[in-house]
Amino acid sequence: MLSTESTEQIMTFMDVRTQPVETETHEVLNQVPPLTGYNLFLTDKTLVEALRREGADWAEEQLAELGRLLGTEEVQRWGFDANENKPVLHTHDRYGNRRDEVIFHPAWHNLMRTSVEHRLHSLPWVEKRAGAQVTRAALMMLASQNEAGHTCPISMTFSAVAALRAEPEVAQEWEPRILSSEYDPSFRPVQEKSGALIGMAMTEKQGGSDVRANTTRAERIGHGLHATEFLITGHKWFCSAPMCDAFLVLAQTANGLSCFLLPRWTPTGEKNRFHIQRLKDKMGNRSNASSEVEFEGAWARLLGEEGRGVSTIIEMVHHTRLDCAIGAAAVMRQALVQAVHHAHHRKAFGKLLIDQPLMRNVLADLALESEAATLLMVRLARAFDRRETDPQERAFCRIATAISKFWLCKRSTMQVGEALECLGGNGYVEESIMPRLYREAPLNSIWEGSGNVICLDILRALSREPEAADALVEELRSVSGADKRLDGYVAEIGTSLESQLKQSLKSGTSEIEGQARRLAERFALALQAVQMVRQGPPPIAEAFIASRLGDDHGRTFGTLPAGTQLEAILERGRAL
Ligand SMILES: Cc1cc2nc3c(=O)[nH]c(=O)nc-3n(C[C@H](O)[C@H](O)[C@H](O)COP(=O)(O)OP(=O)(O)OC[C@H]3O[C@@H](n4cnc5c(N)ncnc54)[C@H](O)[C@@H]3O)c2cc1C
Numbered sequence: 205m206l207s208t209e210s211t212e213q214i215m216t217f218m219d220v221r222t223q224p225v226e227t228e229t230h231e232v233l234n235q236v237p238p239l240t241g242y243n244l245f246l247t248d249k250t251l252v253e254a255l256r257r258e259g260a261d262w263a264e265e266q267l268a269e270l271g272r273l274l275g276t277e278e279v280q281r282w283g284f285d286a287n288e289n290k291p292v293l294h295t296h297d298r299y300g301n302r303r304d305e306v307i308f309h310p311a312w313h314n315l316m317r318t319s320v321e322h323r324l325h326s327l328p329w330v331e332k333r334a335g336a337q338v339t340r341a342a343l344m345m346l347a348s349q350n351e352a353g354h355t356c357p358i359s360m361t362f363s364a365v366a367a368l369r370a371e372p373e374v375a376q377e378w379e380p381r382i383l384s385s386e387y388d389p390s391f392r393p394v395q396e397k398s399g400a401l402i403g404m405a406m407t408e409k410q411g412g413s414d415v416r417a418n419t420t421r422a423e424r425i426g427h428g429l430h431a432t433e434f435l436i437t438g439h440k441w442f443c444s445a446p447m448c449d450a451f452l453v454l455a456q457t458a459n460g461l462s463c464f465l466l467p468r469w470t471p472t473g474e475k476n477r478f479h480i481q482r483l484k485d486k487m488g489n490r491s492n493a494s495s496e497v498e499f500e501g502a503w504a505r506l507l508g509e510e511g512r513g514v515s516t517i518i519e520m521v522h523h524t525r526l527d528c529a530i531g532a533a534a535v536m537r538q539a540l541v542q543a544v545h546h547a548h549h550r551k552a553f554g555k556l557l558i559d560q561p562l563m564r565n566v567l568a569d570l571a572l573e574s575e576a577a578t579l580l581m582v583r584l585a586r587a588f589d590r591r592e593t594d595p596q597e598r599a600f601c602r603i604a605t606a607i608s609k610f611w612l613c614k615r616s617t618m619q620v621g622e623a624l625e626c627l628g629g630n631g632y633v634e635e636s637i638m639p640r641l642y643r644e645a646p647l648n649s650i651w652e653g654s655g656n657v658i659c660l661d662i663l664r665a666l667s668r669e670p671e672a673a674d675a676l677v678e679e680l681r682s683v684s685g686a687d688k689r690l691d692g693y694v695a696e697i698g699t700s701l702e703s704q705l706k707q708s709l710k711s712g713t714s715e716i717e718g719q720a721r722r723l724a725e726r727f728a729l730a731l732q733a734v735q736m737v738r739q740g741p742p743p744i745a746e747a748f749i750a751s752r753l754g755d756d757h758g759r760t761f762g763t764l765p766a767g768t769q770l771e772a773i774l775e776r777g778r779a780l
Contacts, residue, residue: 236549236630239542239779240280244346245271247779248537250575251342254582257739258589260335260342267342270322274350279318280637283351285311286491287640293483293495304480305391306447306493313389315354315491319347320387320399325361328589330383341530341585345578348534352644353491355531357401357445363523364402364452367463370508370516371432374465378402378450393469394449403448404520405440405466405497412441413657415454415461415514420499422455422462422506432506436466436499439481442651444494446480452517453504460511464504477502488643521652522601525609528648529584532612533577535645539623540574541779542638543567546627548778557626558774566626566762568770571777572748573619573761577612579735580728584608600675603665604731607676610658610721611728613649620645622761659720662727666701680730683737687745690733693753697726729753743769744776 245251245267255264273279289309297303319325324343328336340362348355361382368375368382381400388399411417420438424431436455443451450467470476477500484494508516544567547557557563587601624631624638631638649655665672680694701723708716729752736745747768751757756765764770 234551236546236627238277239545240275240277242275242779243268243271244274244349244779245342247271247541248578249776250578251345251582253739254338254578255335255342258335258338258582258586260333260339262333263335263339263342266322267339267346270318270343270346273318274346279314279350282311282314283491283637283640285309286315286351286353290490291483291493293480293493295480302475302479304446304475304478306480306483306495308389308447308493309491312354312491313387315347315351316357316389317387319354319358321385322347323385324355325358325401326365326383326385329362329365329379335586335589337589338582338585341526341581344527344530345534345537345581348531349538351491352531352534352640353489355527356489356492357403357448359524359527360404360445360448360520361400361402363520363527364404366523367452367507367516367520368402368465370519371465371506374505374507378465381449389447391447391468393473394467397449400449401445401447403443403445403451404517404524405443405451405453406517407440407442409439409441413654418454418456418461420453420455422457422464422504424457434464434504434506435501436464436504437501439496439498441496442484442494443480443497444492446478446493446495446497451478452507452520453499454513454517455504457510461513462510463507463513463516465507466499466502466504470503488640489647522605523588524652525605525658526584526588528652529581529605529608529612531648532616532645533574533581535616535641535648536570536574536577536612536619538637539620539641540567540570540777542631542636542641543570543623543626544774544777545779546630550628562762563626564770564774565764565768566622567777568747568768568773569751569761569764570619570623570626571773572744572751572764573615575740575744575773575776576732576736576748576752577615579739580608580612580732583731583735595671596675596678599669599671600679602669603662603672603676604679606653606658606661606665607724607727607731609653610649610655610662610724611732613645614655617645617649619761655721659724660717662724663716663720667705676727680727680734683734686737687733687749689749689753690730690737693726693733694730697723697730741772743772747773 286309291306291308294303294305322343324347327340381394384399386398388397394400406415408418422434422436424434426433450465453464453466454461468476468478479498481496481498547563550557584604587597590597591601620641624642630636684691704716704719733749733753736748751764
């Protein structure tokens with residue numbers, strides 16, 4: 205028992221501890237106000253101009269509404285909450301039965317609901333209007349700036365429609381729910397739901413990029429009218445968004461690698477034998493669940509021709525690659541506006557950072573990169589808009605998707621790293637969005653075909669699809685005469701490609717493979733320069749060509765040549 209004296213002493217001590225500390229707090233000076241309460245669409249001149257150019261002004265109101273919403277403090281908070289509270293896997297219920305459910309934070313559902321209601325997963329499939337793909341690309345670009353993780357299932361759902369249409373009967377059954385604007389996260393048979401999401405499972409432990417090395421097997425169980433029914437046994441090493449309602453899956457049949465639609469529930473209303481083993485502990489993209497799954501005789505339906513699974517699923521992959529390009533452009537834009545905003549408020553050595561000549565060079569260089577990324581992404585989306593009716597655009601789309609996916613994803617990793625540094629130490633802290641952007645950037649480059657694989661795909665398109673090569677050349681020459689440096693650059697690519705092809709043919713080797721990145725890089729820069737000349741404001745086009753195509757460039761950002769009109773470029777990156 206404590207003496208009265210000791211009790212009093214303790215009470216006095218506790219009183220001191222619980223009283224506010226009577227010290228004069230320092231005033232917080234020279235810190236930057238948060239970038240909030242701005243419209244992500246209306247403040248992006250490049251995107252607004254692109255929409256109008258593509259005849260998609262019908263969508264401006266919707267874009268402005270989503271842009272406003274995403275810039276509010278509340279919706280910005282959803283992005284942080286969804287990433288700070290990672291999804292949780294429940295493999296079994298309390299009685300030991302398999303459950304295979306992933307539980308997400310409410311912020312994730314808010315993000316998903318907002319994107320589904322704005323039809324990011326469906327718009328071009330339901331709106332047959334000019335610029336529908338460009339509009340959807342713009343919507344995706346806005347959503348990805350706020351929170352990129354949730355755009356994974358949105359993108360897969362959108363892209364799956366292209367492949368599902370290989371089987372009109374399946375498309376007819378699934379499309380009404382896939383294209384619905386209602387977000388329904390309940391775990392029930394799809395017939396009981398108001399909306400559905402679709403994922404994709406190709407990658408296996410031993411066969412990632414090399415999908416032909418897949419070992420998952422499919423055994424036919426149906427006959428006659430049910431001949432497309434199979435049971436799938438095997439695993440997938442990466443399967444993102446496993447709470448989707450169905451997955452496009454690759455598996456081997458007696459006739460080779462084939463594509464299947466594997467739902468989470470069988471048509472008779474039982475849980476399919478789709479078992480989630482664990483969730484990946486990822487470097488970024490934390491709001492999204494990426495899992496390892498086992499199929500133990502899971503029911504599935506053949507899509508497309510048996511043995512031609514890659515050709516069937518490639519239609520989906522083509523669209524997800526477009527989304528990687530959009531995601532990369534989004535990361536760059538968000539990194540840029542954060543950096544420019546910071547520089548307008550932070551002083552160092554007696555001046556705002558935005559007035560420091562070297563910082564102006566860095567920021568302008570970042571803005572150029574972002575402008576060029578947006579323009580290339582929009583040009584690609586335009587090709588998607590027209591590919592059904594215009595064979596030239598279809599051919600261009602084939603090769604430009606690979607070029608843009610490779611280049612924009614590579615550049616975004618570098619661009620966001622530099623933008624982060626513009627915020628100094630504050631850019632390295634989780635409370636800013638910069639670490640999240642930095643972690644997200646390399647992912648776009650890895651999935652849907654990693655850098656090398658995409659570059660080899662460019663070579664494949666060049667050698668096997670002459671119409672794709674012709675469409676690319678046509679695009680590169682479309683502004684010829686406008687700038688001598690660009691003309692020279694394009695001519696030089698042609699000459700070097702020709703000599704490399706000859707050399708490879710002569711030596712009978714695939715030496716040209718080792719040069720595929722050099723080639724992809726040059727194509728991409730030339731394509732960006734063409735868009736700049738055609739659509740970019742003249743000082744910006746001039747700076748891009750001088751710094752990217754001419755000899756007058758450095759190896760890091762912030763090396764624009766003297767005389768560059770920085771003001772005009774910087775003005776594009778200001779959000780508030
Ligand atoms: C977060 C996350 C989520 C994912 N979600 C899904 C999903 O939902 N569904 C799904 O199917 N997959 C998913 N993936 C898997 C992803 O698509 C693969 O990781 C990717 O395709 C690369 O395959 P891999 O990991 O097996 O690497 P590998 O194929 O082993 O490639 C390793 C490296 O080698 C290079 N390389 C490969 N072949 C060649 C070559 N011939 N010449 C030169 N270089 C080469 C590649 O470019 C890469 O850099 C996800 C991955 C991540 C990280």
